[in-house]
Amino acid sequence: MQDFINELPKLAKDVEVANKKFFIKLKKKTPKNLDYIMQDLHDEEFEKTDCLTCANCCKTTSPIFTNADIGRISKHFKMKEHQFISQFLNFDEDNHYVLHTAPCHFLGADNECMIYDVRPKACREYPHTNRKKFHKISEITMHNIPICPATYNIVEKLKTILADKPKKQFR
Numbered sequence: 001m002q003d004f005i006n007e008l009p010k011l012a013k014d015v016e017v018a019n020k021k022f023f024i025k026l027k028k029k030t031p032k033n034l035d036y037i038m039q040d041l042h043d044e045e046f047e048k049t050d051c052l053t054c055a056n057c058c059k060t061t062s063p064i065f066t067n068a069d070i071g072r073i074s075k076h077f078k079m080k081e082h083q084f085i086s087q088f089l090n091f092d093e094d095n096h097y098v099l100h101t102a103p104c105h106f107l108g109a110d111n112e113c114m115i116y117d118v119r120p121k122a123c124r125e126y127p128h129t130n131r132k133k134f135h136k137i138s139e140i141t142m143h144n145i146p147i148c149p150a151t152y153n154i155v156e157k158l159k160t161i162l163a164d165k166p167k168k169q170f171r
């Protein structure tokens with residue numbers, strides 16, 4: 001897995017232009033069954049990809065912490081919300097609360113999340129490859145491809161599947 005993770009930024013760069021074109025096309029002509037296709041691809045990928053052997057998302061990027069996340073996690077630590085914020089979070093340029101360190105402070109040495117049951121919503125939903133209306137989150141997906149091996153694989157498979165479809169369904 002680590003070799004793939006190391007290689008991923010280059011692999012992602014190699015397909016960046018093609019992916020941008022692909023997502024523009026996907027937005028214009030979205031297959032009616034895209035939600036089902038994505039759910040299948042996502043399930044298939046995560047049957048063989050074990051996130052505990054990777055954790056590259058937790059090591060390199062921060063989730064957004066919503067107010068509900070902050071309330072739930074600070075309660076878990078029996079901390080005041082303002083204490084939790086000042087100890088762990090910053091405001092980013094988009095006015096979102098994010099971690100001020102990477103890797104994530106809550107990532108254990110074994111790649112387990114130490115706050116798994118109360119983790120941020122963004123962590124529960126990452127990498128969003130089974131999100132309904134997947135074509136509407138292409139910017140997020142493009143951002144995730146160099147970070148997340150599963151996202152890279154899923155998008156590559158999606159491209160292959162849709163390229164094989166009859167013209168009237170996708171082109």
Ligand code: SF4
Nearest residue numbers: 058104106107113123
């Ligand atoms: S809170 Fe847990 S799942 Fe989220 S980034 Fe940190 S270690 Fe990963």
Ligand code: SF4
Nearest residue numbers: 051054055057148150
């Ligand atoms: S979601 Fe992606 S980047 Fe995060 S641990 Fe799983 S495979 Fe790795």
